[in-house]
Amino acid sequence: MRKSLEILQASTMELSHLMRQALETNPTLEDITETISLDEDGTDPEEADSLEYMNETEDDWRDRSILEGRSSQWSQEDEERRQRLYDNIVSPETLQQHLQHQLDLSLVDPKIRDAAQSLLGNLDERGYLDLPLREIAARIPHSFNIFSQALDLIKTFTPAGVGAAGIPESLLLQLERASGTETLEYKIVRDHLEDLARKRHPQIARVLCTTVERIAEAAEKIGRLSPNPGGDFDPTGNPYILPDVVIERDEEGRWSARLTGEHLPNLRINDFYKDMIGKNGVDSKARAFLRDQIRDGRSLIRSISLRQETILAIAHKLIEQQPDFLSKGPRHLRPLTMNDIADELSLHATTVSRAVAGKYILTPQGLMEMRAFFATGYLTSDGAEVSNAGVREAIQQLITQENNAKPLSDDAITKALQDQGIKVARRTIAKYREQLNILPSHLRKSF
Numbered sequence: 001m002r003k004s005l006e007i008l009q010a011s012t013m014e015l016s017h018l019m020r021q022a023l024e025t026n027p028t029l030e031d032i033t034e035t036i037s038l039d040e041d042g043t044d045p046e047e048a049d050s051l052e053y054m055n056e057t058e059d060d061w062r063d064r065s066i067l068e069g070r071s072s073q074w075s076q077e078d079e080e081r082r083q084r085l086y087d088n089i090v091s092p093e094t095l096q097q098h099l100q101h102q103l104d105l106s107l108v109d110p111k112i113r114d115a116a117q118s119l120l121g122n123l124d125e126r127g128y129l130d131l132p133l134r135e136i137a138a139r140i141p142h143s144f145n146i147f148s149q150a151l152d153l154i155k156t157f158t159p160a161g162v163g164a165a166g167i168p169e170s171l172l173l174q175l176e177r178a179s180g181t182e183t184l185e186y187k188i189v190r191d192h193l194e195d196l197a198r199k200r201h202p203q204i205a206r207v208l209c210t211t212v213e214r215i216a217e218a219a220e221k222i223g224r225l226s227p228n229p230g231g232d233f234d235p236t237g238n239p240y241i242l243p244d245v246v247i248e249r250d251e252e253g254r255w256s257a258r259l260t261g262e263h264l265p266n267l268r269i270n271d272f273y274k275d276m277i278g279k280n281g282v283d284s285k286a287r288a289f290l291r292d293q294i295r296d297g298r299s300l301i302r303s304i305s306l307r308q309e310t311i312l313a314i315a316h317k318l319i320e321q322q323p324d325f326l327s328k329g330p331r332h333l334r335p336l337t338m339n340d341i342a343d344e345l346s347l348h349a350t351t352v353s354r355a356v357a358g359k360y361i362l363t364p365q366g367l368m369e370m371r372a373f374f375a376t377g378y379l380t381s382d383g384a385e386v387s388n389a390g391v392r393e394a395i396q397q398l399i400t401q402e403n404n405a406k407p408l409s410d411d412a413i414t415k416a417l418q419d420q421g422i423k424v425a426r427r428t429i430a431k432y433r434e435q436l437n438i439l440p441s442h443l444r445k446s447f
Contacts, residue, residue: 004303008310008351011358012244012261015304019265022300028273028293029300031265095127095162095233096120102157115142115150119163123154127162127230128170161229168193174225184210185218196222197443243362245315245370247326255326257315259308267304269297310347310355317341318361318373325373329365330393336374391417391424392432399438407444 010018023029099120103113118140122131129151137147154163160177164170168189175186188196192204201215208215247257273290276282321340324332338356342349356370398416402408408416410429417424438444 003299004306005354007300007303008307009354009357010307011360012242012264014358015261015307016264019267019300019304022297023265023267026293026297026300028269028290029267029297030270032268093233095123095125095230098233099123099127099154099157099162103153106153108153111142111146112150112153115140115147116153119147119150119154123162123230125230126228127159128164128166130165159226159229159232161226164229167227170227170229171222171225174229175222184208184214185221188215188218189222194443197439198445242360243367244311244359245361247315247319247361247363249326249364255319255323257312257319259312261308267297267301269294269301307355310351311359313345314341314352314355314370315361317344318370322373326364331390331397333373333390338374341374388432391422391428392436394420394422395429395432396436396438399433399444402444405445407441409441412441 007015007018023031103116103120106113106116108116118136119129122129122136124130133147133151134144137144140147151163155173157163160174161170162173164173171189171193172186175181175183175189180186187208188204192207195204196219201212201219205212205215243260245257245259247255249255273294277287277290277294318341319326321336322333324334338349338352341347342352345352356374359370360367361370361373394417395413398408398413410426410433413429413433414424414426417429433440
């Protein structure tokens with residue numbers, strides 16, 4: 001069961017790595033090109049490799065763990081083997097790992113190192129410390145001075161701008177790292193950032209005793225700074241993501257889903273080792289070893305088959321539930337929950353959650369996480385359903401089409417959506433606008 005869950009949750013790239021590792025460590029497995037039957041051990045494939053089997057084994061595994069008062073019944077050797085598998089899976093370095101490595105190499109007082117460790121855990125994905133330093137210090141037994149020194153240490157790390165309390169401070173850290181604190185760009189960000197956002201170049205030039213042209217040049221340099229210093233470590237920005245599923249339309253206009261992974265090994269048990277077990281004269285220890293390897297190999301093959309079947313079944317249900325999204329775009333993504341798909345496939349919602357975790361699907365609307373298909377939403381005045389993603393898309397369209405001299409306020413966006421039959425609270429509009437990285441109306445205004 002543990003192996004089945006690991007394989008179910010693995011992306012196509014991770015699965016390829018696991019399969020090739022199995023080929024190297026299990027002598028009874030071989031890679032072939034032709035299609036084979038997976039019921040070589042005599043079990044009924046309709047039972048062993050079915051969605052119902054996944055359900056039953058998950059129930060049994062969970063119930064047994066609860067009754068025995070433990071979360072697992074695997075040996076220490078099994079746990080070490082599992083850890084080795086995970087350790088060998090290549091994944092992009094995260095921002096936290098990047099900063100932790102720099103902290104490990106820093107020669108500082110142990111108290112400062114401990115405080116810095118706590119601060120790293122409170123940085124968001126952009127690298128910002130969005131909690132007050134005193135609030136963090138109050139929860140951990142170190143003085144505020146120690147935490148201040150720890151934060152100063154983090155601000156020296158790369159990428160420049162991490163450890164800041166927000167965008168203005170991050171920009172200042174980047175400018176200071178690049179050219180010091182006496183530059184025109186640094187002074188503009190430090191004292192005139194709001195005027196810069198409103199493009200009041202003449203006013204800034206007058207205060208700083210320089211020309212409008214020089215302010216415009218400085219503004220261009222400031223615009224090249226990163227408001228998201230941790231963005232390069234965003235796993236969703238990995239350019240090497242491969243889709244696990246592709247949704248396509250045939251010549252007759254019907255949608256279909258297919259799994260990727262034509263490059264994956266095609267595994268089966270080598271007949272030589274199966275025959276060897278039945279031969280006389282084979283050492284008992286060798287026979288026991290081969291039995292274990294064959295059993296593990298068959299278990300792996302069944303788990304892979306089950307993974308593929310489950311993911312493909314979910315993809316087919318997504319096509320049934322979201323045809324308008326596939327044809328017309330994000331605005332038409334309807335509310336859908338994992339429970340909805342689980343009920344239709346007679347699965348547990350946790351199984352669906354594991355199956356879509358970390359998986360990507362290539363659609364006519366672009367490459368997206370399978371999880372993105374699942375979202376809550378709103379009921380329009382005419383009874384139609386629109387998802388959160390659809391509301392964000394509507395906000396984006398409204399702002400794209402607005403008059404730059406008179407940008408729409410959050411209240412105006414709320415009213416415009418109500419005119420479209422979508423009733424959303426103003427605070428929700430503000431939240432969605434921030435998620436879209438759209439500035440408030442007074443900062444979007446151009447003169």
